[in-house]
Each structure stands twice: as C-alpha cells, then as structure tokens.
Amino acid sequence: MKSFDVVVIGSGPGGYVSAIRCAQLGLKTAIIEKYNTLGGTCLNVGCIPSKALLDSSHHYHNAVNHFEKHGIDIKEVKVNFEQMIARKDEVVAQTSGGINFLMDKNKVTMFQGVGSFKDATHINIASAEGDIEIIEAKHTIIATGSKPASLPFIKIDKKRVISSTEALRLKEIPKHLIVIGGGVIGLELGSVYKRLGADVSVIEYMPKIVPTMDGMLQKELQKSLKKQGVKFYTSHKVTSVTTSDKEVIVIANDKKGNPIEFKGDYCLVSVGRKPYTDGLMAENAGITINERGQIQTNEHLQTTSPNIFAIGDVITGAMLAHKAEEEGTLVAEYIAGQKPHINYNLIPGVVYTWPEVAAVGQTEEQLKEASVEYKVGSFPMRALGRARASMDIEGQVKVLADAKTDEILGVHMIGARAADMIAEAVVAMEFRASSEDVARMSHAHPTFTEAIKEACLAVNGRAIHS
Numbered sequence: 001m002k003s004f005d006v007v008v009i010g011s012g013p014g015g016y017v018s019a020i021r022c023a024q025l026g027l028k029t030a031i032i033e034k035y036n037t038l039g040g041t042c043l044n045v046g047c048i049p050s051k052a053l054l055d056s057s058h059h060y061h062n063a064v065n066h067f068e069k070h071g072i073d074i075k076e077v078k079v080n081f082e083q084m085i086a087r088k089d090e091v092v093a094q095t096s097g098g099i100n101f102l103m104d105k106n107k108v109t110m111f112q113g114v115g116s117f118k119d120a121t122h123i124n125i126a127s128a129e130g131d132i133e134i135i136e137a138k139h140t141i142i143a144t145g146s147k148p149a150s151l152p153f154i155k156i157d158k159k160r161v162i163s164s165t166e167a168l169r170l171k172e173i174p175k176h177l178i179v180i181g182g183g184v185i186g187l188e189l190g191s192v193y194k195r196l197g198a199d200v201s202v203i204e205y206m207p208k209i210v211p212t213m214d215g216m217l218q219k220e221l222q223k224s225l226k227k228q229g230v231k232f233y234t235s236h237k238v239t240s241v242t243t244s245d246k247e248v249i250v251i252a253n254d255k256k257g258n259p260i261e262f263k264g265d266y267c268l269v270s271v272g273r274k275p276y277t278d279g280l281m282a283e284n285a286g287i288t289i290n291e292r293g294q295i296q297t298n299e300h301l302q303t304t305s306p307n308i309f310a311i312g313d314v315i316t317g318a319m320l321a322h323k324a325e326e327e328g329t330l331v332a333e334y335i336a337g338q339k340p341h342i343n344y345n346l347i348p349g350v351v352y353t354w355p356e357v358a359a360v361g362q363t364e365e366q367l368k369e370a371s372v373e374y375k376v377g378s379f380p381m382r383a384l385g386r387a388r389a390s391m392d393i394e395g396q397v398k399v400l401a402d403a404k405t406d407e408i409l410g411v412h413m414i415g416a417r418a419a420d421m422i423a424e425a426v427v428a429m430e431f432r433a434s435s436e437d438v439a440r441m442s443h444a445h446p447t448f449t450e451a452i453k454e455a456c457l458a459v460n461g462r463a464i465h466s
C-alpha cells in the first residue's frame with residue numbers, strides 16, 4: 001500500500017496550493033482529483049473561464065461603444081460566439097495543464113478518482129472504471145470545494161434553467177437572460193451577456209445587489225450596470241420557475257407582494273454555492289459536518305479528527321479562491337510544525353464587472369454597527385488624468401480610517417482596474433498603515449492608483465485634485 005505524509009482530496013486552488021506547499025516543506029504528498037483535469041471549480045468552471053468571457057465581451061463592448069470616440073473606425077463589429085467560447089476553453093486547458101506541470105515539478109503524486117475515507121488514516125480512491133486503490137495518509141487535507149446552490153422549487157435542468165457552469169458554455173447568446181440572485185456570479189455573467197447583446201433582468205431578494213458589500217459600492221455598481229442596460233428587480237421574491245422547450249417563465253413577488261412575470265429564453269440561478277462532501281464518507285473518519293453542510297474546523301483548520309484538516313469552500317468563510325489558497329498554505333505549514341496565521345479581515349473581495357469593484361476590511365455599515373468612530377475620504381475617478389485619458393471616468397475610491405489613530409479600517413473602490421488596485425490597500429492594512437502613511441507615498445502619475453492616495457488625503461480634508 002502506498003503511504004504519504006499528506007494526502008490532499010480535491011485539486012482546486014485550496015488543494016493544489018496546499019499540495020505544493022506541503023511538498024516544498026519536505027512532506028511526501030499526494031493529491032486526489034475526481035475529474036480528469038486539475039484546478040477545481042476556479043480553473044475549470046469558475047474564476048478563469050468567467051474572466052476569459054468577461055475580457056472578451058469587454059473588448060467587444062469597447063469596440064462597439066468607444067472605438068469611434070478614440071478615433072478608430074471599424075466597419076462591422078460582430079461577435080463570433082463560438083470562437084469566444086473556444087478561446088475560453090483554450091485558456092482553461094492551458095491553465096489546468098499548468099497545474100499538472102506544477103504537480104510534477106514538486107513531485108506530488110497524482111491520483112484520479114473519487115477519494116473517500118475508509119477510516120481516519122486510509123483513503124479509498126475509486127476510478128471511473130470502478131477500480132479501487134487504498135492509500136495510507138498520516139494527514140489528510142479535505143479541499144472538496146462547493147457546488148451551485150438552488151432554491152427548493154427550482155430544478156436546474158441545465159438547458160433553460162442553468163447554473164454558472166452551463167452559463168460558461170452556452171451555444172448561443174440568450175435573447176433575454178433572467179438572473180436570479182444579484183451577487184457576484186449573477187452580475188459578472190449577466191455583464192458578459194448584456195455586453196454581447198442580450199436583455200438581462202436581475203431579480204434580487206434583498207433590497208440591494210451584492211448585499212454584503214459597502215453601501216456605496218452597492219449603489220454605484222447598480223447605477224453603472226443600469227446605465228449599461230441591465231434591469232434590476234431588488235426586493236423581489238421568486239416564487240416559481242417553469243420552462244417549456246424554448247422559454248422560461250419566472251414569477252417573483254415585488255415589495256408589495258404583487259406577482260411579476262418574467263419571460264426569457266434562459267434563467268441563470270446564482271443564489272450562492274453549497275459546500276460539497278458527497279461521497280467523501282466523512283463519517284468513517286469521525287469528521288463532523290455542521291447543519292450548513294460545512295466541515296467543522298478549529299482555528300488550525302483541523303477537523304474533529306485531529307490528523308484531518310479542511311480548507312476552502314467546504315468550510316466556513318468567504319467562498320474565494322485566494323481564501324482557499326491561504327488556508328491551503330496555513331495547513332501545510334501547521335502540519336510541518338510552523339505557526340502560520342491568516343488575517344481573514346484582509347481577504348479582499350472583487351467583482352469583475354466594468355467598472356470593477358474591489359474592497360478590503362470593514363464596510364461603513366460594519367463600523368457603524370460596531371460603534372467604531374471613523375473618518376471617510378472619497379475621491380472620484382473622473383478627477384484623475386489617467387481616467388480621462390482612457391475614458392474610464394466612472395467610480396470612486398473610499399477610505400475609512402479610525403477617527404483617533406487614523407489607521408485604515410476599510411477601502412472600497414469601484415472603477416477601472418480596481419481588481420488590481422485593491423492589493424495596495426491590502427498591503428497598507430497588513431502593515432497597519434494610517435491614511436496619512438499612504439497619502440505621503442509617491443504614486444506614479446498618471447495612474448488610477450492616484451485615486452487611492454487622493455482618497456487617503458481626503459480623509460483629512462486635503463485631497464489635491466477635488
């Protein structure tokens with residue numbers, strides 16, 4: 001029987017990063033993946049394919065709407081949707097292939113099949129052909145991720161009523177895409193199809209879209225997407241979804257309880273994701289799964305079976321690739337005897353719409369709720385030379401700083417390149433910078449990052465350009 005110091009179940013960003021870190025630390029490591037490609041949700045049906053389609057559709061949107069103003073005349077701009085999907089598939093294949101290379105480079109043994117616990121130190125690997133191999137594991141890291149959630153009365157038939165997975169591989173551009181759930185997936189994939197010419201209606205149960213983000217971001221993002229033509233129905237409760245061959249009918253009750261009917265050709269259900277532990281036989285190893293389906297862990301991400309750990313979407317916390325990666329690294333280092341730490345407050349959140357939305361730390365609503373006294377500095381993108389040069393003038397940066405110490409407590413931004421710019425805020429907050437610290441640092445001119453410096457200056461009423 002093959003024996004390992006660490007066996008990782010699942011090869012998403014949590015699992016593969018964890019396997020690499022284990023190997024770097026000299027642990028004999030194996031990884032088990034049930035699919036024939038590595039990379040999990042993120043690489044195959046999540047972060048990477050969605051960003052590939054967002055980038056392609058963004059180019060098309062710019063060509064149609066902005067090229068003329070830039071002085072570029074193109075006779076006829078057309079979408080070749082088949083090619084767009086094919087390019088996305090190429091990006092996915094290349095990226096997943098890169099993980100195979102990294103596994104080989106780090107001498108991580110790969111197994112393909114469904115991993116399940118025989119007991120706390122033995123794992124069955126069942127291949128698609130029905131063969132079973134048993135391996136021994138001193139430590140196991142569960143990184144089995146998540147699957148799309150739905151509502152009890154909705155059947156995702158994968159044809160007309162779809163999850164993000166099908167929305168990334170449609171054969172045609174929808175005429176009218178009805179999106180249930182105005183969270184990250186609904187807005188990113190809704191943006192893709194809106195840019196490509198679909199009518200898009202977003203039905204959201206809560207009064208605001210992206211309900212956990214700062215109020216300023218909720219308002220500004222909705223305003224921007226509305227301008228792009230996305231229709232929003234907030235405070236609407238979906239009560240039924242029915243389909244025929246070519247049509248989907250969604251009924252939702254508005255604020256007053258009146259039923260509103262939506263007719264479309266596709267309905268994207270994006271109401272969250274649920275942890276995935278099917279077939280894992282966690283009970284055979286004494287692992288506790290909580291009432292929300294998440295594997296229960298302590299502060300070291302150790303399950304109720306001490307030599308077994310769990311990370312990423314299958315445990316509590318934000319369902320984000322970079323959160324899973326940090327946890328993968330933490331567990332590897334903990335097993336190797338180190339004392340790692342994650343500051344969960346500084347895991348940034350990004351929505352890859354255009355304008356992009358990015359945030360880290362506390363929202364204004366959270367600070368109010370916790371009765372923390374704070375100061376606010378905001379700076380509009382339109383006041384930046386760089387933003388005017390590229391015609392990306394929408395959005396703003398908002399910095400929240402402690403009223404007494406001036407320590408930065410939260411940064412919330414919407415605008416071009418916010419997804420990349422948020423890293424500056426993370427670094428600053430990791431080093432517990434004050435708004436004055438950042439305000440006194442030189443930011444290259446002209447760049448979008450100057451909005452961060454200016455917002456920090458604005459915290460103490462000294463913005464230069466507004």
Ligand code: FAD
Pocket residue numbers: 009010011012013014015032033034035039040041042043045046047048050113114115116143144145146164165185276278279280311312313314319320321322323324352
């Ligand atoms: P996963 O990536 O879900 O990987 C789990 C792996 O385990 C899978 O490959 C699965 O096949 C395998 N597995 C499960 N059970 C077994 C078993 N018993 N045996 C063997 N293998 C098993 N996050 C971001 O940070 N940024 C983004 O831009 C972003 N975009 C997204 C877009 C979409 C459309 C979706 C759906 C998600 C997106 N996410 C994004 C979320 C991100 O994909 C997840 O947070 C991340 O993939 C979680 O990583 P993980 O390692 O925990 O699990």
Ligand code: NAD
Pocket residue numbers: 151180181182183184185186188203204205206209210211236237238270271272273318319320349350351352
């Ligand atoms: P989400 O939690 O972001 O959004 C779900 C939305 O659905 C919320 O706004 C919620 O209020 C709404 N909702 C819930 N029940 C509803 C109902 N009955 N009717 C109408 N609306 C309802 O979830 P998601 O968009 O499905 O994404 C799943 C996960 O994937 C998220 O945790 C997210 O972090 C991750 N993800 C991240 C990125 C990124 O980082 N850019 C991109 C895509 C997905």
